[in-house]
Amino acid sequence: MSFDSLGLSAVLLRAVAEQGYSKPTPVQAQAIPAILQGGDVMAAAQTGTGKTAGFTLPMLERLSQNRPEGGRRRVRALILTPTRELAAQVRDSVKTYGGKLPLKTAVIFGGVGMNPQIQTLRRGVDIVVATPGRLLDHMGQGTVDLSGVEMLVLDEADRMLDMGFIRDIRRVIAAVPKQRQTLMFSATFSKEIRQLAEGMLRNPTQIEVAARNTAAENxxxxxxxxxxxxxxxxxxxxxxxxxxxxxxxxxxxxxxxxxxxxxxxxxxxxxxxxxxxxxxxxxxxxxxxxxxxxxxxxxxxxxxxxxxxxxxxxxxxxxxxxxxxxxxxxxxxxxxxxxxxxxxxxxxxxxxxxxxxxxxxxxKRPIDQHIVPGFEPDPSERPQPLFKKPAGRGAGGGRRPNGAPAGNRPQGGRRRGGRPGQSARQG
Known part of the structure; x- marks a missing residue:
């Protein structure tokens, strides 16, 4: 199968070819046609499978083919990501493939000033890529309008749940139109992801290209x-x-x-x-x-x-x-x-x-072990605890169930009770 058979326009096919790609990955081959049809999509794909292009390419196709007549630009597509780095990566993908299209993109995350983001939003954008916490800051200040969103994408949804963004996600969902196309990409189809999807997606096409929690074979x-x-x-x-x-x-x-x-x-x-x-x-x-x-x-x-x-x-x-x-x-x-x-x-x-x-x-299998000559482990060495018990607390009082320190907050989000736009700090 080639990209030519997926229903993308010539300008996007040229952009793909310029990046050196001729054949879509399995998740791209399934997701692109499904998204182009306009229905909701729920896709499970491990990292490195090309899922970012799997939703950016059909998103760009749909936005460019259905441009509103005249008037000020408004946000038509919203992509939520768990971290700043992923937000920047998705923004780069949108710019790489959509560079020849008349669409404007803004990326919004914490750790940097809000004013440049506000100025970009005021000039009008078609696509916003954002982390949940900073997006809520803009929503609270009235500097972003999501009433015209046609496409909502949750990228790495499982990680957003792990990082405690579920309430933020629900607040964003409440601010976008009910009549929209929703795309959810996750590494797994866990019970929690399925529960989230039930309240967000309507009869989604389900795509699963890798077994749950498997490591890349190559x-x-x-x-x-x-x-x-x-x-x-x-x-x-x-x-x-x-x-x-x-x-x-x-x-x-x-x-x-x-x-x-x-x-x-x-x-x-x-x-x-x-x-x-x-x-x-x-x-x-x-x-x-x-x-x-x-x-x-x-x-x-x-x-x-x-x-x-x-x-x-x-x-x-x-x-x-x-x-x-x-x-x-x-x-x-x-x-x-x-x-x-x-x-x-x-x-x-x-x-x-x-x-x-x-x-x-x-x-479900052991990893091969190899001792490097000169670095043989000391057989008399005894194990030591990896984590010290916090002073004045019970045996697990200092840690959340997922293993993250209790004092840490989701990176890319915000501190509860802190200044608007102040970035939370976590590894």
């Missing part, structure tokens, strides 16, 4: 057992011996990301860290330098890395295993994208054996 996964204190040395050794020019490394905490980036720099490996305590400009700069090859190692926390779109990223390393097994799948999905191969390595010490068991249960 990603080579491997575990390197190592002593607790030797992880950094092993990581440096792997990067230098393998001459890796681009590697994304995951840590559990913001502090750990900063510390590891500094240590790798000291080892002569140009590194940068991205997490929720970094300003948006610092995060954007670090990602740009990484893509340009000026930074060799990008160290990230889970939430900050969600939605990162890095072409042909060859290596992902779990410097620390995630608290939640499903996050392992999201992490390694940063590589092996769009049919390309990739490598995902996990450096596992004795403290993390239970976390590794949880990942094996999720994958």
């Amino acid at each position: 990603v080579n996964q491997r575990v390197h057992p190592v002593s607790r204190g030797e992880k950094r040395a092993l990581l440096s050794n792997l990067i230098q011996d393998g001459d890796w020019r681009q590697v994304l490394v995951f840590t559990r905490t913001k502090h750990g990301a900063d510390r590891l980036a500094r240590q790798l720099d000291q080892d002569g490996l140009s590194s940068a860290a991205i997490h929720g305590n970094k300003s948006q400009s610092a995060r954007t700069k670090a990602l740009a330098q990484f893509k340009q090859g000026r930074v060799r190692v990008l160290v990230a926390t889970d939430i900050a890395a969600r939605g990162l779109d890095i072409d042909q990223l060859p290596h992902v390393v779990n410097y620390e295993l995630p608290n939640v097994p499903e996050d392992y799948v999201h992490r390694i999905g940063r590589t092996g994208r769009a049919g390309r191969g990739g490598e995902a390595l996990s450096l596992v010490c004795v403290d993390e054996h239970k976390l590794l068991d949880g990942i094996h249960k999720l994958l």
Whole structure:
């Protein structure tokens, strides 16, 4: 199957060809025709399957074919994403494919000033890409009008629920017309996602191109057992011996990301860290330098890395295993994208054996293990708790059920009770 058979106009087909694509991915082949027909769509597709183009291309087609006559531009399509990085990625996709169309786009997220966003909205836009918290700030100040929305897209809906955006999503839904086309994209069709869909979508076409919580088949996964204190040395050794020019490394905490980036720099490996305590400009700069090859190692926390779109990223390393097994799948999905191969390595010490068991249960198979000569784990090392019990609290009082610290709030959203437009901070 080729893109020519999906019902897209010549201008969009040229834009796709200019990006070097000739055949649609499975989710694109199913989603594009369904969206063009005008009905609601509920799609489950793991990261790296081309789902962003799967909804931006038909959205652009429908908006350009049904342009209203005269009058001021109004928001006709709204795309909600869980994080700033994903919002920027979706905006880039809209601009890449819709660059020759008479449509204007605005991206709205926290961590940056509201005034430039307000000015853009006042000039009139057709498409808004937004994180829920900052969008609610604009709605509260009356700087965005959603009464003309024809298409509503929830991208990575499962992650938005995980991050606590459900009430924000419902407030946005209440502000857009009931007569609209709604598209929901998620990595899973969990019970919670289905419940959300029941109240939002009308007889949706259901598309599922990957089994629930499965890792990409074209990603080579491997575990390197190592002593607790030797992880950094092993990581440096792997990067230098393998001459890796681009590697994304995951840590559990913001502090750990900063510390590891500094240590790798000291080892002569140009590194940068991205997490929720970094300003948006610092995060954007670090990602740009990484893509340009000026930074060799990008160290990230889970939430900050969600939605990162890095072409042909060859290596992902779990410097620390995630608290939640499903996050392992999201992490390694940063590589092996769009049919390309990739490598995902996990450096596992004795403290993390239970976390590794949880990942094996999720994958329904063990990950191959390989001890790197010179970095054999100390057999006498005993496990230590990964998380310290908060002072003055009961045994789980300091953590939410999903493993995130109770004091953290959804990144890209806002602090409850804080100033309008103030960005929440989380990894």
